[in-house]
Amino acid sequence: MAWATAAFILGTVFAAVSAYWGLGGTGLLDTIGGRLAEAGRSGSPALIAVVWLTVLLKLIAAVLPLVVVGGRLPNSRSTGLIARLTEIGAWTTAVILTVYDGLLTIGGLLVVTDVIHAGPTADLHAIRWHAFFWDPWFLVWGLCAGAAMFRWRKYRPIRTRGLQRQRRN
Numbered sequence: 001m002a003w004a005t006a007a008f009i010l011g012t013v014f015a016a017v018s019a020y021w022g023l024g025g026t027g028l029l030d031t032i033g034g035r036l037a038e039a040g041r042s043g044s045p046a047l048i049a050v051v052w053l054t055v056l057l058k059l060i061a062a063v064l065p066l067v068v069v070g071g072r073l074p075n076s077r078s079t080g081l082i083a084r085l086t087e088i089g090a091w092t093t094a095v096i097l098t099v100y101d102g103l104l105t106i107g108g109l110l111v112v113t114d115v116i117h118a119g120p121t122a123d124l125h126a127i128r129w130h131a132f133f134w135d136p137w138f139l140v141w142g143l144c145a146g147a148a149m150f151r152w153r154k155y156r157p158i159r160t161r162g163l164q165r166q167r168r169n
Contacts, residue, residue: 001069
C-alpha cells in the first residue's frame, strides 16, 4: 500500500496545483512556459475548462492504484468488468507517466546541459523547471504507481488462492 499511497499523494498534489491555476492563480505559471503560461494569465475560458479536465484526470489517475492495491472493488461477476477496467487504468497511468515523463526529463536535461541546443525562442526558464522539477516529479509519480501495481500483481495470486480456500470451507 505504501507505493500506492505515495502515488496518490503525488497525483493529488499535482491536481491541487492545477486546481489553483483553474481558480485563477498565477504562481509558477512562468515555469510552464510559452503560450500556456500566457493563456493561463489571460483567463481563457477554453483553457480553464481544459485545466479543470486535467484536475479531474489527475485525481482519477491518483486514486486508481490505491483502489486496485487496496482491494476497494468487490470481486464478483457484476463488478468484474469495473475491477478489470480499474486495473487497466492503473497500469496505463503508471506506464504513461513513467515513459512520457521519463523521456521529457531526459530531453530537458539534455537541453539544459547543452547536449541538445535550444532554439532561439525557447523558454530556458521553463525548460529548467521541467527538467529539474515538473517532469521528474511526474516520473516519480509514475514509478510509484508502477511499483504499487507490480507489488500488487506479485502478491495478488496468493491472496486470491487464500480467498478461494476460505469460500470452499
